[in-house]
Amino acid sequence: MKRLSLLLAIALLAVACGTDDGTGDGGSADCELGDISTLDLKADGTLTVATGEPVFPPWMIDDDPSNGQGFESAVVYAVADELGFEPGQVEWVRTGFTEAIVAGEKDYDFNVQQYTITEERDQVVDFSDGYYALRQAIVGYADSAAVGATSVADLQALRIGAQIGTTSLDYIENIIEPEQPAAVYDTNADAKAALDADQVDALVFDLPTAYFVTAVEIEGSVILGQLEEVGDQPEELGFLFEEGSTLVQCVNEALASLRDAGTLADIEQEWLAQGGDIPTISR
Amino acid sequence: MDLDRSRPPSAVPSLKRSTERGARSALIAFLSTLVFFGAFAVVVVNSEAWPAFRNQFFNGEVFVDAWPIVVSGFWLDIQMFVVAEIAILAFALLLAAIRALRGPAFFPIRMLVIAFIDLIRGIPIILLILLLGFGLPALRLTGVPNSPLFWGVVALIISYSAYTAEVYRSGIESVHPSQVMSARSIGLTQTQTLRHVVIPQAVRNVIPALLNGLVSLQKDVALVYILGVREAVREAQIITARSFNYTPYVITAVLFLLISVPVARFADWYAERDRERRAGQS
Numbered sequence: 001m002k003r004l005s006l007l008l009a010i011a012l013l014a015v016a017c018g019t020d021d022g023t024g025d026g027g028s029a030d031c032e033l034g035d036i037s038t039l040d041l042k043a044d045g046t047l048t049v050a051t052g053e054p055v056f057p058p059w060m061i062d063d064d065p066s067n068g069q070g071f072e073s074a075v076v077y078a079v080a081d082e083l084g085f086e087p088g089q090v091e092w093v094r095t096g097f098t099e100a101i102v103a104g105e106k107d108y109d110f111n112v113q114q115y116t117i118t119e120e121r122d123q124v125v126d127f128s129d130g131y132y133a134l135r136q137a138i139v140g141y142a143d144s145a146a147v148g149a150t151s152v153a154d155l156q157a158l159r160i161g162a163q164i165g166t167t168s169l170d171y172i173e174n175i176i177e178p179e180q181p182a183a184v185y186d187t188n189a190d191a192k193a194a195l196d197a198d199q200v201d202a203l204v205f206d207l208p209t210a211y212f213v214t215a216v217e218i219e220g221s222v223i224l225g226q227l228e229e230v231g232d233q234p235e236e237l238g239f240l241f242e243e244g245s246t247l248v249q250c251v252n253e254a255l256a257s258l259r260d261a262g263t264l265a266d267i268e269q270e271w272l273a274q275g276g277d278i279p280t281i282s283r
Numbered sequence: 284m285d286l287d288r289s290r291p292p293s294a295v296p297s298l299k300r301s302t303e304r305g306a307r308s309a310l311i312a313f314l315s316t317l318v319f320f321g322a323f324a325v326v327v328v329n330s331e332a333w334p335a336f337r338n339q340f341f342n343g344e345v346f347v348d349a350w351p352i353v354v355s356g357f358w359l360d361i362q363m364f365v366v367a368e369i370a371i372l373a374f375a376l377l378l379a380a381i382r383a384l385r386g387p388a389f390f391p392i393r394m395l396v397i398a399f400i401d402l403i404r405g406i407p408i409i410l411l412i413l414l415l416g417f418g419l420p421a422l423r424l425t426g427v428p429n430s431p432l433f434w435g436v437v438a439l440i441i442s443y444s445a446y447t448a449e450v451y452r453s454g455i456e457s458v459h460p461s462q463v464m465s466a467r468s469i470g471l472t473q474t475q476t477l478r479h480v481v482i483p484q485a486v487r488n489v490i491p492a493l494l495n496g497l498v499s500l501q502k503d504v505a506l507v508y509i510l511g512v513r514e515a516v517r518e519a520q521i522i523t524a525r526s527f528n529y530t531p532y533v534i535t536a537v538l539f540l541l542i543s544v545p546v547a548r549f550a551d552w553y554a555e556r557d558r559e560r561r562a563g564q565s
Contacts, residue, residue: 181513184517197419197431
Protein backbone atom coordinates (compact mmCIF):
# COMPACT_ATOMS: atom_id res chain seq x y z
CA MET A 1 0.00 0.00 0.00
CA LYS A 2 2.77 2.37 0.90
CA ARG A 3 4.58 1.46 -2.28
CA LEU A 4 1.47 2.14 -4.33
CA SER A 5 1.06 5.64 -2.90
CA LEU A 6 4.71 6.31 -3.54
CA LEU A 7 4.26 5.25 -7.16
CA LEU A 8 1.20 7.45 -7.39
CA ALA A 9 3.13 10.38 -6.01
CA ILE A 10 5.89 9.84 -8.55
CA ALA A 11 3.36 9.56 -11.35
CA LEU A 12 1.67 12.78 -10.24
CA LEU A 13 5.00 14.51 -10.06
CA ALA A 14 5.81 13.36 -13.55
CA VAL A 15 2.48 14.65 -14.82
CA ALA A 16 3.03 17.96 -13.05
CA CYS A 17 6.45 18.32 -14.59
CA GLY A 18 5.18 17.43 -18.01
CA THR A 19 2.44 20.04 -17.90
CA ASP A 20 3.65 23.21 -19.46
CA ASP A 21 2.81 26.40 -17.66
CA GLY A 22 2.58 28.27 -20.92
CA THR A 23 5.58 30.47 -20.25
CA GLY A 24 7.50 29.01 -23.14
CA ASP A 25 10.49 27.58 -21.33
CA GLY A 26 9.42 24.07 -22.29
CA GLY A 27 10.32 20.96 -20.39
CA SER A 28 13.58 20.70 -18.56
CA ALA A 29 16.36 18.84 -20.28
CA ASP A 30 20.00 18.29 -19.72
CA CYS A 31 21.65 19.32 -22.89
CA GLU A 32 25.24 19.67 -23.60
CA LEU A 33 25.97 22.01 -26.46
CA GLY A 34 27.91 20.23 -29.14
CA ASP A 35 26.64 16.76 -28.30
CA ILE A 36 23.58 15.92 -30.36
CA SER A 37 23.07 12.59 -28.60
CA THR A 38 21.71 14.55 -25.63
CA LEU A 39 18.91 16.05 -27.75
CA ASP A 40 15.39 14.74 -28.08
CA LEU A 41 14.99 14.89 -31.85
CA LYS A 42 12.17 13.95 -34.22
CA ALA A 43 14.62 12.10 -36.45
CA ASP A 44 17.80 10.70 -34.96
CA GLY A 45 20.92 12.58 -35.96
CA THR A 46 18.97 15.17 -37.91
CA LEU A 47 17.66 18.61 -36.98
CA THR A 48 14.34 18.93 -38.77
CA VAL A 49 13.41 22.59 -39.25
CA ALA A 50 10.19 23.86 -40.78
CA THR A 51 9.68 27.12 -42.59
CA GLY A 52 7.16 28.80 -44.84
CA GLU A 53 6.36 28.29 -48.50
CA PRO A 54 7.63 30.41 -50.15
CA VAL A 55 10.31 32.11 -48.10
CA PHE A 56 11.53 35.55 -49.06
CA PRO A 57 14.36 37.99 -48.46
CA PRO A 58 15.88 39.13 -46.24
CA TRP A 59 14.89 36.15 -44.11
CA MET A 60 15.90 33.57 -46.67
CA ILE A 61 17.32 33.97 -50.13
CA ASP A 62 16.17 32.42 -53.43
CA ASP A 63 13.35 30.54 -51.69
CA ASP A 64 16.01 28.10 -50.51
CA PRO A 65 16.33 27.75 -46.73
CA SER A 66 19.23 25.29 -47.01
CA ASN A 67 21.76 27.69 -48.52
CA GLY A 68 22.52 29.39 -45.19
CA GLN A 69 21.77 32.74 -46.78
CA GLY A 70 19.34 35.23 -45.35
CA PHE A 71 18.86 36.15 -41.70
CA GLU A 72 16.73 33.25 -40.51
CA SER A 73 18.58 30.61 -42.49
CA ALA A 74 21.89 31.90 -41.12
CA VAL A 75 20.55 31.94 -37.55
CA VAL A 76 19.25 28.38 -37.87
CA TYR A 77 22.61 27.11 -39.14
CA ALA A 78 24.43 28.98 -36.38
CA VAL A 79 22.11 27.44 -33.78
CA ALA A 80 22.55 24.01 -35.38
CA ASP A 81 26.31 24.46 -35.22
CA GLU A 82 26.11 25.37 -31.52
CA LEU A 83 24.03 22.28 -30.88
CA GLY A 84 26.62 20.14 -32.64
CA PHE A 85 25.10 19.50 -36.08
CA GLU A 86 26.95 19.56 -39.35
CA PRO A 87 25.21 21.74 -41.97
CA GLY A 88 24.33 18.52 -43.85
CA GLN A 89 22.42 17.24 -40.82
CA VAL A 90 19.83 20.02 -41.04
CA GLU A 91 16.69 18.89 -42.85
CA TRP A 92 14.13 21.45 -44.06
CA VAL A 93 10.38 20.97 -44.38
CA ARG A 94 7.68 23.47 -45.35
CA THR A 95 4.49 24.36 -43.47
CA GLY A 96 1.88 27.07 -43.57
CA PHE A 97 2.19 29.93 -41.13
CA THR A 98 -0.99 29.56 -39.11
CA GLU A 99 -1.30 25.79 -39.37
CA ALA A 100 1.83 25.54 -37.19
CA ILE A 101 0.25 27.58 -34.38
CA VAL A 102 -2.05 24.80 -33.23
CA ALA A 103 -1.81 22.40 -30.36
CA GLY A 104 -0.58 18.88 -30.97
CA GLU A 105 2.44 16.91 -32.03
CA LYS A 106 4.57 18.27 -34.85
CA ASP A 107 6.75 16.31 -37.24
CA TYR A 108 9.64 18.76 -37.06
CA ASP A 109 11.88 20.00 -34.28
CA PHE A 110 11.01 23.64 -34.67
CA ASN A 111 9.50 26.10 -37.09
CA VAL A 112 10.97 29.39 -38.18
CA GLN A 113 9.06 32.01 -40.16
CA GLN A 114 9.03 35.29 -38.24
CA TYR A 115 6.75 34.11 -35.48
CA THR A 116 6.07 36.90 -33.04
CA ILE A 117 6.06 35.52 -29.53
CA THR A 118 2.68 36.27 -28.01
CA GLU A 119 0.96 35.19 -24.84
CA GLU A 120 -1.96 33.83 -26.84
CA ARG A 121 0.15 31.64 -29.13
CA ASP A 122 2.21 30.49 -26.18
CA GLN A 123 -0.88 28.76 -24.81
CA VAL A 124 -0.81 26.17 -27.61
CA VAL A 125 2.83 25.97 -28.66
CA ASP A 126 6.22 26.74 -27.16
CA PHE A 127 8.64 29.44 -28.21
CA SER A 128 12.36 29.80 -27.86
CA ASP A 129 13.77 33.04 -26.54
CA GLY A 130 13.67 35.79 -29.13
CA TYR A 131 16.32 35.73 -31.83
CA TYR A 132 15.26 39.13 -33.10
CA ALA A 133 13.58 42.13 -31.47
CA LEU A 134 10.88 43.71 -33.61
CA ARG A 135 11.26 47.35 -34.30
CA GLN A 136 8.97 49.67 -36.18
CA ALA A 137 10.15 51.06 -39.48
CA ILE A 138 9.04 53.86 -41.71
CA VAL A 139 8.47 53.08 -45.38
CA GLY A 140 7.99 55.36 -48.36
CA TYR A 141 9.23 56.15 -51.82
CA ALA A 142 12.73 57.50 -52.27
CA ASP A 143 11.32 61.02 -52.76
CA SER A 144 9.23 60.90 -49.59
CA ALA A 145 9.17 63.89 -47.27
CA ALA A 146 10.30 61.49 -44.56
CA VAL A 147 13.73 61.05 -46.18
CA GLY A 148 16.42 62.40 -43.92
CA ALA A 149 14.35 62.34 -40.74
CA THR A 150 16.57 61.73 -37.76
CA SER A 151 14.13 62.02 -34.90
CA VAL A 152 10.46 61.48 -34.32
CA ALA A 153 10.02 65.26 -34.21
CA ASP A 154 10.96 65.39 -37.90
CA LEU A 155 8.01 63.13 -38.67
CA GLN A 156 5.34 65.04 -36.78
CA ALA A 157 4.47 67.41 -39.61
CA LEU A 158 4.11 64.55 -42.13
CA ARG A 159 1.09 62.58 -43.23
CA ILE A 160 1.62 59.07 -41.90
CA GLY A 161 -0.43 55.94 -42.42
CA ALA A 162 -0.61 52.43 -40.97
CA GLN A 163 -2.71 49.31 -41.11
CA ILE A 164 -5.59 48.94 -38.69
CA GLY A 165 -5.02 46.82 -35.58
CA THR A 166 -1.22 46.92 -35.72
CA THR A 167 1.42 47.91 -33.19
CA SER A 168 2.61 50.31 -35.89
CA LEU A 169 -0.59 52.33 -35.56
CA ASP A 170 -0.14 52.42 -31.80
CA TYR A 171 3.43 53.61 -32.32
CA ILE A 172 2.28 56.49 -34.51
CA GLU A 173 -0.40 57.57 -32.09
CA ASN A 174 1.57 57.16 -28.88
CA ILE A 175 5.13 57.98 -29.85
CA ILE A 176 5.21 59.98 -33.07
CA GLU A 177 1.99 61.89 -32.32
CA PRO A 178 1.76 63.56 -35.75
CA GLU A 179 -0.12 66.83 -36.16
CA GLN A 180 -2.51 65.17 -38.58
CA PRO A 181 -3.97 61.93 -37.19
CA ALA A 182 -2.66 58.76 -38.79
CA ALA A 183 -4.50 57.57 -41.89
CA VAL A 184 -5.71 54.04 -41.24
CA TYR A 185 -6.05 51.41 -43.95
CA ASP A 186 -7.57 47.94 -44.08
CA THR A 187 -4.89 46.40 -46.23
CA ASN A 188 -1.41 47.10 -47.51
CA ALA A 189 -2.94 47.41 -50.97
CA ASP A 190 -4.96 50.42 -49.79
CA ALA A 191 -1.92 51.88 -48.05
CA LYS A 192 0.10 51.53 -51.26
CA ALA A 193 -2.67 53.24 -53.22
CA ALA A 194 -2.60 56.13 -50.75
CA LEU A 195 1.18 56.43 -51.19
CA ASP A 196 0.72 56.47 -54.96
CA ALA A 197 -2.01 59.07 -54.66
CA ASP A 198 0.28 61.26 -52.57
CA GLN A 199 -2.20 61.18 -49.73
CA VAL A 200 0.40 60.03 -47.20
CA ASP A 201 4.13 60.70 -47.06
CA ALA A 202 5.10 57.48 -45.36
CA LEU A 203 3.77 54.30 -43.77
CA VAL A 204 4.80 52.59 -40.56
CA PHE A 205 5.19 48.81 -40.37
CA ASP A 206 7.05 46.53 -38.03
CA LEU A 207 10.41 45.74 -39.56
CA PRO A 208 9.68 42.21 -40.85
CA THR A 209 6.54 43.51 -42.53
CA ALA A 210 8.49 46.49 -43.83
CA TYR A 211 10.97 44.13 -45.47
CA PHE A 212 8.18 42.17 -47.06
CA VAL A 213 6.33 45.30 -48.17
CA THR A 214 9.39 46.90 -49.72
CA ALA A 215 10.65 43.68 -51.30
CA VAL A 216 7.39 42.24 -52.55
CA GLU A 217 4.29 44.39 -52.14
CA ILE A 218 5.09 48.02 -52.90
CA GLU A 219 7.45 48.25 -55.81
CA GLY A 220 9.91 51.10 -55.53
CA SER A 221 9.39 51.68 -51.82
CA VAL A 222 12.27 51.68 -49.39
CA ILE A 223 12.73 51.53 -45.64
CA LEU A 224 13.50 55.10 -44.72
CA GLY A 225 14.38 54.48 -41.12
CA GLN A 226 14.07 52.23 -38.11
CA LEU A 227 12.19 53.73 -35.24
CA GLU A 228 13.65 53.51 -31.81
CA GLU A 229 12.06 50.84 -29.68
CA VAL A 230 9.91 51.84 -26.76
CA GLY A 231 8.83 50.04 -23.68
CA ASP A 232 10.97 47.52 -21.88
CA GLN A 233 9.47 44.51 -23.62
CA PRO A 234 9.76 44.79 -27.38
CA GLU A 235 8.00 42.16 -29.39
CA GLU A 236 10.37 39.41 -30.40
CA LEU A 237 10.58 36.71 -33.05
CA GLY A 238 11.11 33.18 -31.77
CA PHE A 239 11.36 29.62 -33.00
CA LEU A 240 8.12 27.69 -32.62
CA PHE A 241 8.12 24.27 -30.95
CA GLU A 242 5.37 21.86 -30.11
CA GLU A 243 4.00 22.38 -26.63
CA GLY A 244 6.23 20.79 -24.01
CA SER A 245 9.22 20.21 -26.28
CA THR A 246 12.40 19.48 -24.34
CA LEU A 247 14.47 20.90 -27.15
CA VAL A 248 13.50 24.50 -26.29
CA GLN A 249 15.92 24.63 -23.40
CA CYS A 250 18.86 23.52 -25.54
CA VAL A 251 18.02 25.93 -28.37
CA ASN A 252 17.77 28.75 -25.83
CA GLU A 253 21.21 27.87 -24.54
CA ALA A 254 22.56 27.88 -28.08
CA LEU A 255 20.92 31.27 -28.74
CA ALA A 256 22.36 32.68 -25.52
CA SER A 257 25.81 31.47 -26.48
CA LEU A 258 25.45 33.04 -29.95
CA ARG A 259 24.25 36.28 -28.42
CA ASP A 260 27.13 36.41 -25.96
CA ALA A 261 29.65 35.75 -28.70
CA GLY A 262 28.17 38.55 -30.81
CA THR A 263 27.34 36.12 -33.62
CA LEU A 264 23.64 36.95 -33.58
CA ALA A 265 24.37 40.66 -33.90
CA ASP A 266 26.76 39.97 -36.78
CA ILE A 267 24.17 37.94 -38.66
CA GLU A 268 21.59 40.66 -38.07
CA GLN A 269 24.02 43.26 -39.36
CA GLU A 270 24.77 41.18 -42.43
CA TRP A 271 21.21 40.44 -43.50
CA LEU A 272 18.87 42.94 -41.90
CA ALA A 273 20.74 46.23 -41.95
CA GLN A 274 20.42 46.47 -45.75
CA GLY A 275 24.08 47.33 -45.98
CA GLY A 276 23.77 49.34 -42.79
CA ASP A 277 22.11 52.25 -44.55
CA ILE A 278 18.85 52.21 -42.63
CA PRO A 279 19.13 55.17 -40.32
CA THR A 280 17.71 54.95 -36.86
CA ILE A 281 15.11 57.57 -36.06
CA SER A 282 15.38 58.45 -32.42
CA ARG A 283 12.56 59.47 -30.14
CA MET B 284 -65.15 67.08 -46.16
CA ASP B 285 -68.00 65.09 -47.53
CA LEU B 286 -67.69 62.46 -44.85
CA ASP B 287 -68.79 64.84 -42.10
CA ARG B 288 -72.00 65.74 -43.84
CA SER B 289 -72.98 62.11 -44.30
CA ARG B 290 -72.48 61.32 -40.63
CA PRO B 291 -75.73 60.40 -38.83
CA PRO B 292 -77.00 62.62 -35.95
CA SER B 293 -75.79 60.07 -33.37
CA ALA B 294 -72.24 60.88 -34.37
CA VAL B 295 -71.38 62.77 -31.18
CA PRO B 296 -71.97 60.05 -28.58
CA SER B 297 -70.39 57.46 -30.85
CA LEU B 298 -67.36 59.69 -31.10
CA LYS B 299 -67.12 59.72 -27.30
CA ARG B 300 -67.41 55.95 -27.21
CA SER B 301 -64.70 55.65 -29.80
CA THR B 302 -62.42 57.86 -27.67
CA GLU B 303 -62.97 55.52 -24.73
CA ARG B 304 -62.32 52.56 -26.97
CA GLY B 305 -59.18 54.32 -28.22
CA ALA B 306 -57.90 54.81 -24.68
CA ARG B 307 -58.58 51.18 -23.89
CA SER B 308 -56.77 49.88 -26.92
CA ALA B 309 -53.86 52.16 -26.19
CA LEU B 310 -53.68 50.66 -22.69
CA ILE B 311 -53.84 47.14 -24.10
CA ALA B 312 -51.15 47.98 -26.65
CA PHE B 313 -48.99 49.40 -23.88
CA LEU B 314 -49.39 46.37 -21.60
CA SER B 315 -48.89 43.93 -24.42
CA THR B 316 -45.71 45.70 -25.49
CA LEU B 317 -44.47 45.73 -21.92
CA VAL B 318 -45.13 42.00 -21.47
CA PHE B 319 -43.65 41.08 -24.82
CA PHE B 320 -40.41 43.02 -24.50
CA GLY B 321 -40.21 42.37 -20.77
CA ALA B 322 -40.31 38.61 -21.36
CA PHE B 323 -37.75 38.96 -24.12
CA ALA B 324 -35.43 41.00 -21.88
CA VAL B 325 -35.77 38.53 -19.01
CA VAL B 326 -34.88 35.61 -21.27
CA VAL B 327 -31.88 37.41 -22.73
CA VAL B 328 -30.51 38.80 -19.47
CA ASN B 329 -30.85 35.48 -17.69
CA SER B 330 -29.04 33.54 -20.37
CA GLU B 331 -25.76 32.10 -19.23
CA ALA B 332 -23.63 33.97 -21.73
CA TRP B 333 -25.26 37.34 -21.07
CA PRO B 334 -22.41 38.79 -18.94
CA ALA B 335 -19.87 37.93 -21.64
CA PHE B 336 -22.17 39.31 -24.32
CA ARG B 337 -22.79 42.50 -22.39
CA ASN B 338 -19.07 42.90 -21.79
CA GLN B 339 -18.37 42.43 -25.49
CA PHE B 340 -21.03 44.80 -26.84
CA PHE B 341 -22.18 47.06 -24.02
CA ASN B 342 -19.09 47.61 -21.95
CA GLY B 343 -19.55 50.79 -19.91
CA GLU B 344 -15.87 51.46 -19.50
CA VAL B 345 -15.10 51.13 -23.20
CA PHE B 346 -18.20 53.19 -23.96
CA VAL B 347 -16.97 56.11 -21.87
CA ASP B 348 -13.45 55.94 -23.31
CA ALA B 349 -14.56 55.59 -26.92
CA TRP B 350 -17.47 58.04 -26.91
CA PRO B 351 -15.55 61.34 -27.49
CA ILE B 352 -13.36 59.76 -30.19
CA VAL B 353 -16.29 58.26 -32.10
CA VAL B 354 -18.31 61.46 -31.72
CA SER B 355 -15.48 63.51 -33.24
CA GLY B 356 -15.47 61.10 -36.18
CA PHE B 357 -19.24 61.40 -36.43
CA TRP B 358 -18.97 65.18 -36.75
CA LEU B 359 -16.97 64.56 -39.93
CA ASP B 360 -19.73 62.18 -41.11
CA ILE B 361 -22.34 64.88 -40.63
CA GLN B 362 -20.31 67.44 -42.56
CA MET B 363 -19.76 65.02 -45.44
CA PHE B 364 -23.41 64.05 -45.35
CA VAL B 365 -24.76 67.62 -45.50
CA VAL B 366 -22.46 68.69 -48.32
CA ALA B 367 -23.13 65.50 -50.29
CA GLU B 368 -26.91 65.58 -49.82
CA ILE B 369 -27.26 69.15 -51.07
CA ALA B 370 -25.12 68.40 -54.11
CA ILE B 371 -26.99 65.16 -54.80
CA LEU B 372 -30.44 66.78 -54.69
CA ALA B 373 -29.33 69.47 -57.15
CA PHE B 374 -27.26 67.30 -59.50
CA ALA B 375 -29.82 64.47 -59.65
CA LEU B 376 -32.58 66.95 -60.45
CA LEU B 377 -30.49 68.31 -63.29
CA LEU B 378 -29.96 64.77 -64.62
CA ALA B 379 -33.66 63.94 -64.37
CA ALA B 380 -34.66 67.19 -66.03
CA ILE B 381 -32.33 66.54 -68.95
CA ARG B 382 -33.70 63.05 -69.25
CA ALA B 383 -37.23 64.44 -69.35
CA LEU B 384 -36.48 66.75 -72.27
CA ARG B 385 -38.32 65.69 -75.42
CA GLY B 386 -37.33 66.33 -79.01
CA PRO B 387 -34.62 65.04 -81.34
CA ALA B 388 -32.30 67.98 -80.68
CA PHE B 389 -31.76 66.81 -77.12
CA PHE B 390 -31.05 63.21 -78.14
CA PRO B 391 -27.23 63.19 -77.58
CA ILE B 392 -27.34 64.79 -74.15
CA ARG B 393 -30.29 62.59 -73.17
CA MET B 394 -28.36 59.48 -74.21
CA LEU B 395 -25.35 60.71 -72.25
CA VAL B 396 -27.41 61.06 -69.10
CA ILE B 397 -29.04 57.66 -69.54
CA ALA B 398 -25.64 56.05 -70.12
CA PHE B 399 -24.26 57.81 -67.04
CA ILE B 400 -27.13 56.66 -64.84
CA ASP B 401 -26.95 53.07 -66.11
CA LEU B 402 -23.20 52.91 -65.71
CA ILE B 403 -22.99 54.43 -62.25
CA ARG B 404 -25.85 52.33 -60.90
CA GLY B 405 -24.02 49.22 -62.07
CA ILE B 406 -20.74 50.08 -60.37
CA PRO B 407 -20.33 49.04 -56.73
CA ILE B 408 -20.09 52.23 -54.69
CA ILE B 409 -16.92 51.01 -52.99
CA LEU B 410 -15.20 50.70 -56.37
CA LEU B 411 -16.28 54.21 -57.29
CA ILE B 412 -14.81 55.50 -54.03
CA LEU B 413 -11.52 53.68 -54.62
CA LEU B 414 -11.41 54.74 -58.27
CA LEU B 415 -11.86 58.41 -57.49
CA GLY B 416 -10.17 58.47 -54.10
CA PHE B 417 -7.00 56.55 -54.95
CA GLY B 418 -7.06 56.29 -58.73
CA LEU B 419 -7.57 59.86 -59.87
CA PRO B 420 -5.02 61.46 -57.53
CA ALA B 421 -2.47 58.81 -58.55
CA LEU B 422 -2.51 60.32 -62.05
CA ARG B 423 -0.92 63.39 -60.43
CA LEU B 424 -2.69 65.80 -62.74
CA THR B 425 -1.92 69.39 -61.94
CA GLY B 426 -4.78 71.28 -60.39
CA VAL B 427 -6.62 68.11 -59.41
CA PRO B 428 -7.01 67.84 -55.64
CA ASN B 429 -5.76 64.64 -54.03
CA SER B 430 -7.65 64.82 -50.77
CA PRO B 431 -9.30 61.47 -50.00
CA LEU B 432 -12.06 63.32 -48.19
CA PHE B 433 -12.84 65.42 -51.26
CA TRP B 434 -12.92 62.49 -53.67
CA GLY B 435 -14.78 60.29 -51.25
CA VAL B 436 -17.59 62.82 -51.08
CA VAL B 437 -17.53 63.31 -54.87
CA ALA B 438 -17.88 59.54 -55.34
CA LEU B 439 -20.89 59.51 -53.04
CA ILE B 440 -22.44 62.43 -54.90
CA ILE B 441 -21.99 60.73 -58.27
CA SER B 442 -23.32 57.38 -57.11
CA TYR B 443 -26.29 58.72 -55.21
CA SER B 444 -27.16 61.20 -57.96
CA ALA B 445 -27.67 58.34 -60.39
CA TYR B 446 -30.18 56.68 -58.06
CA THR B 447 -31.80 59.93 -57.03
CA ALA B 448 -32.21 60.98 -60.66
CA GLU B 449 -34.34 57.89 -61.12
CA VAL B 450 -36.42 58.83 -58.10
CA TYR B 451 -37.01 62.25 -59.63
CA ARG B 452 -37.86 60.63 -62.96
CA SER B 453 -40.55 58.51 -61.37
CA GLY B 454 -41.91 61.74 -59.89
CA ILE B 455 -41.83 63.48 -63.25
CA GLU B 456 -43.61 60.56 -64.90
CA SER B 457 -46.28 60.61 -62.21
CA VAL B 458 -47.34 64.10 -63.26
CA HIS B 459 -50.36 63.68 -65.48
CA PRO B 460 -49.71 64.39 -69.20
CA SER B 461 -52.67 66.77 -69.21
CA GLN B 462 -50.60 69.09 -66.99
CA VAL B 463 -47.90 69.29 -69.64
CA MET B 464 -50.43 69.76 -72.44
CA SER B 465 -52.21 72.52 -70.57
CA ALA B 466 -48.93 74.28 -69.86
CA ARG B 467 -47.84 74.07 -73.48
CA SER B 468 -51.24 75.22 -74.69
CA ILE B 469 -50.98 78.44 -72.67
CA GLY B 470 -47.68 79.14 -74.42
CA LEU B 471 -45.02 77.87 -72.01
CA THR B 472 -41.90 76.45 -73.64
CA GLN B 473 -40.75 72.93 -72.88
CA THR B 474 -38.18 74.08 -70.30
CA GLN B 475 -40.66 76.50 -68.74
CA THR B 476 -43.17 73.68 -68.46
CA LEU B 477 -40.60 71.52 -66.72
CA ARG B 478 -39.47 74.31 -64.44
CA HIS B 479 -42.85 75.72 -63.38
CA VAL B 480 -45.34 72.89 -63.81
CA VAL B 481 -43.79 69.44 -63.86
CA ILE B 482 -40.87 69.58 -61.43
CA PRO B 483 -42.70 71.26 -58.51
CA GLN B 484 -45.36 68.55 -58.61
CA ALA B 485 -42.82 65.80 -59.28
CA VAL B 486 -40.65 66.71 -56.31
CA ARG B 487 -43.64 66.84 -54.02
CA ASN B 488 -44.63 63.37 -55.13
CA VAL B 489 -41.26 61.81 -54.37
CA ILE B 490 -40.31 63.53 -51.12
CA PRO B 491 -40.78 60.34 -49.04
CA ALA B 492 -38.53 58.45 -51.45
CA LEU B 493 -35.94 61.24 -51.29
CA LEU B 494 -35.98 61.12 -47.50
CA ASN B 495 -35.41 57.38 -47.72
CA GLY B 496 -32.32 58.00 -49.83
CA LEU B 497 -31.17 60.55 -47.28
CA VAL B 498 -31.24 57.97 -44.48
CA SER B 499 -29.32 55.57 -46.67
CA LEU B 500 -26.69 58.18 -47.57
CA GLN B 501 -26.27 59.10 -43.94
CA LYS B 502 -24.91 55.62 -43.30
CA ASP B 503 -23.01 55.25 -46.56
CA VAL B 504 -20.82 58.31 -45.94
CA ALA B 505 -18.95 55.99 -43.59
CA LEU B 506 -17.64 54.10 -46.64
CA VAL B 507 -15.00 56.76 -47.28
CA TYR B 508 -13.09 55.23 -44.39
CA ILE B 509 -11.55 52.88 -46.94
CA LEU B 510 -9.52 55.87 -48.14
CA GLY B 511 -7.99 56.30 -44.71
CA VAL B 512 -10.47 58.98 -43.60
CA ARG B 513 -11.14 58.69 -39.91
CA GLU B 514 -14.86 59.08 -39.52
CA ALA B 515 -17.01 57.45 -36.84
CA VAL B 516 -17.09 53.86 -38.12
CA ARG B 517 -13.35 53.91 -38.72
CA GLU B 518 -12.63 55.28 -35.26
CA ALA B 519 -14.84 52.52 -33.85
CA GLN B 520 -12.96 49.89 -35.86
CA ILE B 521 -9.61 51.20 -34.64
CA ILE B 522 -10.67 50.95 -31.01
CA THR B 523 -12.23 47.53 -31.60
CA ALA B 524 -9.06 46.22 -33.24
CA ARG B 525 -7.12 47.35 -30.19
CA SER B 526 -9.48 46.30 -27.44
CA PHE B 527 -11.26 43.29 -29.00
CA ASN B 528 -14.50 44.89 -27.85
CA TYR B 529 -17.46 45.82 -30.04
CA THR B 530 -18.89 48.56 -27.84
CA PRO B 531 -17.52 51.35 -30.10
CA TYR B 532 -19.73 50.01 -32.91
CA VAL B 533 -22.72 50.32 -30.61
CA ILE B 534 -21.77 53.97 -30.12
CA THR B 535 -21.78 54.57 -33.88
CA ALA B 536 -25.14 52.85 -34.12
CA VAL B 537 -26.54 55.12 -31.40
CA LEU B 538 -25.20 58.20 -33.19
CA PHE B 539 -26.59 57.13 -36.56
CA LEU B 540 -29.95 56.36 -34.96
CA LEU B 541 -30.04 59.84 -33.46
CA ILE B 542 -30.23 61.12 -37.02
CA SER B 543 -32.05 58.41 -38.94
CA VAL B 544 -34.99 57.92 -36.56
CA PRO B 545 -36.07 61.60 -36.58
CA VAL B 546 -35.69 61.65 -40.37
CA ALA B 547 -37.82 58.53 -40.73
CA ARG B 548 -40.48 59.98 -38.38
CA PHE B 549 -40.41 63.22 -40.36
CA ALA B 550 -40.85 61.31 -43.62
CA ASP B 551 -43.90 59.51 -42.22
CA TRP B 552 -45.35 62.71 -40.82
CA TYR B 553 -44.83 64.50 -44.10
CA ALA B 554 -46.40 61.72 -46.16
CA GLU B 555 -49.39 61.68 -43.82
CA ARG B 556 -49.84 65.46 -44.00
CA ASP B 557 -49.51 65.36 -47.77
CA ARG B 558 -52.20 62.70 -48.01
CA GLU B 559 -54.56 64.75 -45.84
CA ARG B 560 -53.92 67.86 -47.86
CA ARG B 561 -54.69 66.10 -51.08
CA ALA B 562 -57.82 64.58 -49.62
CA GLY B 563 -58.82 68.08 -48.56
CA GLN B 564 -58.28 69.43 -52.04
CA SER B 565 -60.37 66.85 -53.87
